[in-house]
Amino acid sequence: MSADLTDIATGLARQARAGEHIEVAVGRGVSTTVKAYGGQVESFTSAESFGVGVRVLVERDGGMAQGFAHAGSFDADVLAETLQDARDNAGFAEADPWQGLAEPDGVAAVVQELWDDRLAAFPTERKTELALELERATRSWSPKVKGVRVASYGDSSSEFALASTAGIGSAGRATSAWLSVSCMAGDETETHMGYGVDVARQPGGLDLEAVAEEAADQAVRLIGARQVPSQRLTLVLEPKLAATMLAIIGSMLCGDAVVKGRTPFADRLGQSIASPLLTLVDDPTDPRSMGADTFDGEGLACRRNVLIDQGELRAFLHNSYTARRAGARSTASAVRGSRSLPGVGPQALAVAPGSRPYEELLAGVDHGILVQSMSGLHSGVNTTSGDFSVGAEGLMIRNGVLAEPVREVTIASTLPRLLLDLVAVGAEIEWLPGGSGSAALVFGEIALSGS
């Protein structure tokens, strides 16, 4: 199947005219989603999607002007029109001296096996059963679970090919399967939500009981939650939320924000920006990560990038454009779908583990909060100014022990401050559905806002 995607990509790229450079990204995927509710299949979705994106760069005024077009079909007339649209768009963009396609850089590919044949062999009835089983397991985890909003099984098989006039040609394929559930727990007077998820390359790799437990436990342990008075205290994040925090930090270390002066870390390379306990690495060649990949979104071989080493800012992530502009090399961090231009982003961001197990970290906190969910990340986190303020739910920690549940509070700081306030990193790395790997993190002080 990959062969014909590559044919489509190279066929379009070959139509480049003199002074024109073309990159074509093509993707195709089939997916299944089963949602269970009330012991029945609520919906069963079966789908096939196509996408093609064409980037045309035209040499002009000492630089290159870029145009892009995308479409959701491989019909010959659509492909021709998409190329023409991209060409037309390039005519109206401004020439940019740093613009250009990625050039092969000689870095050898570390081939990742992201495809598992067991997904194709997995019977449809079993997919339905998994969704129904997940609902049952979540409901029966505790009598306090009042209901399940939805329990889902999903999977996808996708292929991707890229070709460019700069001599880049890459192709890949990947499978994934996931289970997720959201449930309610409580009594007549209050209801709390919990969410659980797991992702693997094939259904056999999914831990259904763990997903049910994650959701049910989250909801149940919030029963009786109250708002607490405003105070300053220690913040503990379990691996899942720690990874969310790391993803925010990662986005502030991306080349596009750096070259355009949109991150407070733009001119801090080589300086200490975090606690010496923090070492942050983006390594898509680590097969433990669901974000592992052989090539980036511009067809360069993925590689290991150390961003923060014992608190010192060592590197930013770059695609070929931001690298050229910053006078650096691409870190092969172009991220994209076939319908979008290559951006910059981490794929498998992970912290280096610390030495103390989670239980010991908790035991060392006299007065703190274990936050289990954050809300308003899109409205309360400003990666340019660094302001950080989000809604939070979780459990108080008193004298090293988890205490009463808390809701309707916010936690706030600034992102640069938080990095310096890191006081402990847990010893156990957990690989999360989004591709990142994290241990529990403890931050010395945060402002909690409540009553």
Added chain:
Amino acid sequence: MLDPDLIRRTLDAALQRGADFAELFVEDVRSSSAALDDGRIEELVSGRDRGAGIRVVVGDTTGFAHTADLSEPGLLETARVAAAAARDGGGGVRQVAAGTVVAHRAAAIAVDPASVGKAEKVALLQRADHAARAAHRAVSQVAARYGDVRRRVLIANSDGVLVGDDLTKTSFSVSAVAKGDAGLQTGRMSVGRVAGFELFDRYDVDELARGAAERAVRKLDARPAPSGTLAVVIAGGSGGVLFHEACGHGLEADLVNKGASVFAGRKGELVASPLVTLIDDGTLPGEWGYFGYDDEGQPAQRNVLIEQGVLTDFMYDHLRARDDRRRPTGNGRRQSYRHLPMVRMTNTYINGGDDDPAAIIAGTDHGVYVAQLGGGQVNTASGDFVFGMTEAYLIEHGEITEPLRDGNLIGNGPAALAAIDAVGNDFSMGYPGTCGKDGQGVPVGMGTPTLRVPALTVGGTAA
């Protein structure tokens, strides 16, 4: 968009194994956008997407399949897959009812964006860049984006609905970064309407750009927001986010019927201050959440959800209305043909009140004035919601004083609604929004007059 005979054959194929309901949703979207950043027009993007989603309902189970192939074999195969997904429900083969509703709507636009040259669109971005930079020396970065999209849909179902809708939307946004001694700050302005290029007769891009620049510059001197429970005065317009989050989502019947809403079972009860009359209205011409027909073929409707504090109704799509044996309310929406419809808001707003907005501020001894809101989020089960403040000031002794840094506010929906003690007479609609739910984004409008909530928790860092 499709030949009527082919529509009928597709629905017949969907119903062939027996089903309660079958639906064909065809969509054709063409979009174009241009983006300026860092003083340079750097992205011009064209997109086209066309396809069909077919839904087959058997009992409580929905089978769904979609395809980009609108040929007869493509549609018939997709119908077969959707029917198989719904499995045999035991019902007999049904014939498609004769078309009871056959209609087509198209929102009137004055200037088709497709007829406007790209050079003219690009020129708007350059004007915005110049205006923002000229507004203040401290402006260090400007990004601006122009976008237009035309979405045509056709919906046919086994109840005999056959309708089409044709919407053109145009939008423009500009964001500025200002650099000061204490770091970077951001300001943003965005507008969008169901309209063509005449959007720019209504809005001046220079003014929008200056607005974004001034917001960023003003915040350079901002102090950390207070931490704790305070009176919060919310400016008209984008303050509608408060209602979207505090109660809008909780009034969606899919969440209500699953017990995932604090408002379940409370119809007829007083759930808000008597000052609050909340309306969701897909018929508001030109507004971002406007449409002729929803994505299940129901005409857009004006629905009063809360009347003088009393909960009068929930919002419904086809399936939830069927479950409750009532009519849908025109709230069945989906992101694209690749998605199943669900209950979504359209344009959500509260009616204006009697209070003078200046008097509301003057009557607040100590609190926060939120001039511009960012997005928000709600936990519908507990009712706790947050929304971001992207331009806010301290109120001291009835006067607006110092600017505050960005942050979130948190409150509980039913508690906040009940506490509202002042509603201004200055109603306006806010900026265009995208509402996210279960992984699908749809365009929504929001509006409100100036209002006051006597106690919300402000998520700052200052003691």
